[in-house]
Amino acid sequence: MDDFTSQCCSLIKKVDEILKYNSEWVQRYGGYAKQILLNEDDLKYKKTNFNEWAPLYLYMTIGEAKGNLLFSLRYVGQDVAKLKVDGQGVTIATNSFTERNMRDFGCNIHLSNHSWSSKEASDFRKHFSNKPIRLDVSKKNDEHRVESLLLTEFSKSDSKDKMICNIQPVKFSGIARFQMKTPLTSSNISNICYEKKAGSGGGIDIISRIGIGRGTKLCVMEVKDENVAAEPPRNAVLQGLSYGVFVLNLLRSESGDLWWKIFGFKGKLPDSLELYIVCTMPSSEVNDISFAEKVINYKQDFFHLHYLYFQEENQCIKKIETSLKQCKKKELLNDN
DNA sequence: CCCGTTCAAACACCGACGTA
DNA sequence: TACGTCGGTGTTTGAACGGG
Structure with missing residues (x-):
């Protein structure tokens, strides 16, 4: 076993022990799952009342998905408004975001429960469809922006302009982007x-499904907005792996079959899972591919380590270099 | 500001593909 | 073989656009 693999194994063991010692998450996440699934039909119905309009995308936190079902509307990964759907129709409010909308995107439109179809709401959407330049020079939110670009790319259902195939992000009820929170801090x-x-x-930065048909696999992607020596790809793999240990523990817990459903799978939770852990970051001059396709056994399940290096251009993902073979386009496979 | 036109999102259906 | 998931195609619907 090489050094990195043994580093992975000792990390897995450590996280396993932390989760065993602090078992309160089992009940807590079981409760989340029940509430989220109870709200599923309501959420789907609410979504039929309006369209998601690029470049504004719908997000939901676990709290919103199990509680009030407010949609978050985000631009380049940053909250710009909340959407509410009730008997009165669809309303949009910028409430606490107004100031930052002005500071970061030059948007001076203040909405407080305006109708989604009002002139004001339409002007608000139009402001963002003109791709406003981020006025804030700090790169504090760049990871959210990069995540959003990747989610937009992976969400495409037409392979013509999709960089890689057979990947779909997990969304609440197939509708709202979300971040799968864990009870661990692994930064x-x-x-x-x-x-x-x-x-x-x-x-978890991005949780997605990879592959086609019955054997589609779950995938944890650890996204970095920079590829620098201080935070090398191997660290991202380790961080993703620590979250992966939580995901497998969750799926093997008493609410595991519920979470399998939330992650978008229609079939039975498999007896043995293969969880993909993907280091996802911008390309550098020499990309580290040394860990690609390593497989690590964990109880009855397996981790598969992979990389995905990308280049962006004009707020779009332009080029992807990845060890995820099942995602490669056919014409590219035939070229070899 | 209204209303017809145009465009993009959403939907429904089904074939391809890969797995149990 | 049966089944689950992605993606292709054609149609419907939601919202933007633009002329008057």
Whole structure:
């Protein structure tokens, strides 16, 4: 076993112990799952009342999905408004985002429960469809922006202008983008902590389904907005792996079959899972591919390690280099 | 501002594909 | 073989666009 693999194994063991020692998540996440599934039909119905209009995308937190079913509307991954659907129809409110909308996107439209079909709401959508330049120079939100670009790319259902195929992001009820929160903080790999407070743990950047047909696999992607020596790809793999250990524990917990459903699978939870862990970051001059296709056994399940290096251009993902073979386009496979 | 036109999103259906 | 999931195609619907 090479050094990196043994580093992975000791990390898996450590996270496994943390989750065993702090078992309160089992009940907590079981409760989330029941509430989210109870709300599923309501959420789908609410969505039939309006269209998602690029480049504004619908998001929902776990809290919103299990509670009030407010949609978050985001531009380049940043909250710009909340949508509410009730007996009165669809309404949009910018409430606490107004100031940042002005500061970051030059948007001076203030909405407080305006109708989705009102002139004001239409002007608001139009402002963002003109692709406003981010006025804020700090790159604080760049990871959210990059995540959003990747989600838009992976969500495409037409392979003609899709960089890679057979990948679809997991969304609540197939509708709202979300971040799968974990009870772990893993941003510092050498100091993984447990978080009891709901919503305070680290989130899985992108959780997606990969493959075609019955054997479609779940995939945890750890996204970085930079590919620099201080945060090398291997660290992203380790961070993704720590979240992966949580996902497998969740799927093997008493609410595992419910979460399998939430992740968008219609069939039975498999007896043995293959969970893909993908380091997802911008291409560098020499991309680290040393960990590609490593398989690590964990109880009855398996982790598969992969990379996905991308280039962007003009707010779009333009080129992807990946070890995910099942995602490669046919014409590219035949070229070899 | 209204209303017909145009365009993009959503939907319904089904074939391809890969797995149990 | 049966089944689950992605994506292709054609149609419907929601919202933008533009002329008057």
